[in-house]
Amino acid sequence: MHVNTLILGAGAAGLHCAAFAGTSTLVVDHAKSAGEKIRISGGGRCNFTNLGTTAANFISRNPHFAKSALARYTQWDFIDLMDRYKIAWHEKTLGQLFCDDTAKDIIAMLLAEVANAGGEVWTQTSIGNIRHDGAQFQVALKRHGQAQLVTAANLVVATGGKSIPKMGATGLAYDIADQFGLAVTETRPALVPFTFSDEKFKPLAGVATPARVTTNDGTAFDEALLFTHRGLSGPAVLQASSYWVDGEDIAVSLSPGFDLASALKADRTSEGRKALTTTLAKYLPARLIEFIASELKLSGNTGDLSDVRIEALIADLRNWTLKPSGTEGYRTAEVTAGGVDTNGLSSKSMEAKTQNGLYFIGEAVDVTGWLGGYNFQWAWASGHAAGTAIAAREG
Numbered sequence: 001m002h003v004n005t006l007i008l009g010a011g012a013a014g015l016h017c018a019a020f021a022g023t024s025t026l027v028v029d030h031a032k033s034a035g036e037k038i039r040i041s042g043g044g045r046c047n048f049t050n051l052g053t054t055a056a057n058f059i060s061r062n063p064h065f066a067k068s069a070l071a072r073y074t075q076w077d078f079i080d081l082m083d084r085y086k087i088a089w090h091e092k093t094l095g096q097l098f099c100d101d102t103a104k105d106i107i108a109m110l111l112a113e114v115a116n117a118g119g120e121v122w123t124q125t126s127i128g129n130i131r132h133d134g135a136q137f138q139v140a141l142k143r144h145g146q147a148q149l150v151t152a153a154n155l156v157v158a159t160g161g162k163s164i165p166k167m168g169a170t171g172l173a174y175d176i177a178d179q180f181g182l183a184v185t186e187t188r189p190a191l192v193p194f195t196f197s198d199e200k201f202k203p204l205a206g207v208a209t210p211a212r213v214t215t216n217d218g219t220a221f222d223e224a225l226l227f228t229h230r231g232l233s234g235p236a237v238l239q240a241s242s243y244w245v246d247g248e249d250i251a252v253s254l255s256p257g258f259d260l261a262s263a264l265k266a267d268r269t270s271e272g273r274k275a276l277t278t279t280l281a282k283y284l285p286a287r288l289i290e291f292i293a294s295e296l297k298l299s300g301n302t303g304d305l306s307d308v309r310i311e312a313l314i315a316d317l318r319n320w321t322l323k324p325s326g327t328e329g330y331r332t333a334e335v336t337a338g339g340v341d342t343n344g345l346s347s348k349s350m351e352a353k354t355q356n357g358l359y360f361i362g363e364a365v366d367v368t369g370w371l372g373g374y375n376f377q378w379a380w381a382s383g384h385a386a387g388t389a390i391a392a393r394e395g
C-alpha cells in the first residue's frame with residue numbers, strides 16, 4: 001500500500017496533523033482507540049488550551065524553537081475549531097479552557113477533521129521496521145495480526161513521550177530520531193508529584209493549601225500544594241517538578257501573597273489569649289499547623305508574640321526548604337521533558353534536517369509545556385506546522 005503521508009501515533013498531535021496534511025494520509029496507532037490521552041485529560045474534560053499561551057510557557061533547550069509554530073496556530077485557532085463543532089467550553093482558572101461536557105467531543109471532532117481531509121486512521125496497528133530507500137519511506141506494520149508494508153513520501157512521528165506506559169507510551173520517537181541521525185536531549189518525567197523516602201507527609205495526606213514552590217534556578221509557581229501519602233503534589237508542585245533537578249532542594253512558601261505578619265500583629269490584641277496554633281489555623285490548614293508545631297516551636301498564646309518572634313515565624317513559613325528523594329516517575333508524569341533535539345528540526349515545518357520528508361511533532365519533541373493546557377496547544381500547533389508544510393509541498 002502507498003500513501004503520501006504516514007503518521008505514526010493517533011494522539012493529539014498526529015490527528016491534528018492529519019487534518020491538514022491532505023488526502024492520502026494514514027494515521028496508525030497501537031492503541032485500541034485514537035486520542036486516549038485526550039480522553040482522560042483534565043479529569044475527562046480535557047484542558048485543551050490556555051488563553052495566555054506564549055512561548056514563555058514552554059521548556060526547551062532552545063526556548064525560541066516553539067515560537068513560529070505557536071504563532072501560526074494559536075489558542076484562538078483551536079477555540080475557533082471548537083466553536084465550529086459547537087463544543088461548549090469554559091475557563092476554569094488561569095486561562096485554562098475545558099470542555100463543558102466531555103473530552104470525547106474533541107476526539108470525535110479530530111476524527112471528523114481527519115475524515116473530511118480524506119485521511120484514514122488505523123488503530124490496533126503495531127509498527128515494525130522503518131527505512132528510507134532513497135525515494136520513500138518503507139514501514140512494516142501489523143494490523144489485526146496481518147503484516148502490511150506501507151510506503152510513504154512523508155513520515156510524521158507523533159508517538160509522544162514516555163509518560164504513562166500503561167496507556168501505551170513508548171520511546172519509539174527517540175529510536176526513530178536516533179536511526180535517522182537526530183540527537184535526543186535527556187528525557188525525564190515532568191508535571192509529576194515529588195516523593196520523600198521517609199514518607200514524612202503521610203499524616204498530612206489530603207491537605208491542600210496555597211503555596212509558592214521555587215526550584216533552585218529561581219523558577220516559582222504560586223498555586224495549590226497538596227500533601228500526599230508519598231510526598232507532594234498539586235499544581236504548584238507539578239509545575240515545579242518540570243524545573244527540578246534530581247538531588248536539589250525546593251523552597252516552599254506557605255500563604256504567599258498574604259500579609260500574615262500584619263494579621264498576627266492585629267490578632268495579638270484581638271485574640272491574645274488564644275493559643276498561637278489556634279490563631280494560625282485561621283490562615284493555614286489546622287492539620288498542617290499541628291504537623292509543624294513542634295519543629296517551629298509554636299507554643300504559647302498569640303498575645304505573647306513579640307514583633308521579632310512574628311518576623312522569625314513568617315520567615316520559617318515562607319522558606320520551608322525540602323529535599324525530595326525523587327518523583328513518581330513516568331508512571332504518573334503528565335508529560336516527558338526533553339526529547340528530539342530541536343536543533344535537528346525546522347521550527348517552521350518540524351521536518352528533520354537530516355532526512356527529507358521526516359517530521360517530528362508533539363510531546364516527542366524537546367518542547368514541554370507548563371500545566372494548564374499548554375501541552376495540547378503545542379500538539380495542535382506542531383501538528384498544524386507539519387501538516388500544512390506537507391500539504392504545501394504537494395500543492
Ligand SMILES: Cc1cc2nc3c(=O)[nH]c(=O)nc-3n(C[C@H](O)[C@H](O)[C@H](O)COP(=O)(O)OP(=O)(O)OC[C@H]3O[C@@H](n4cnc5c(N)ncnc54)[C@H](O)[C@@H]3O)c2cc1C
Binds near residue numbers: 035
Ligand atoms: C493524565 C494526563 C492528563 C493530561 N492532561 C492534560 C491537559 O488537561 N492539558 C494538556 O495540555 N495536556 C495534558 N496532558 C499532556 C497531554 O496529554 C500530552 O502532552 C499530549 O497528549 C501529547 O500529544 P502527542 O500527540 O504528542 O502524544 P500522545 O497524545 O501521547 O499520542 C501518542 C500516540 O502514539 C501512540 N504510540 C506510542 N508509541 C507507539 C508505538 N510504539 N506504536 C504505535 N503507536 C504508538 C500512543 O498510543 C498514542 O496514541 C495530560 C497527560 C496525562 C498523562
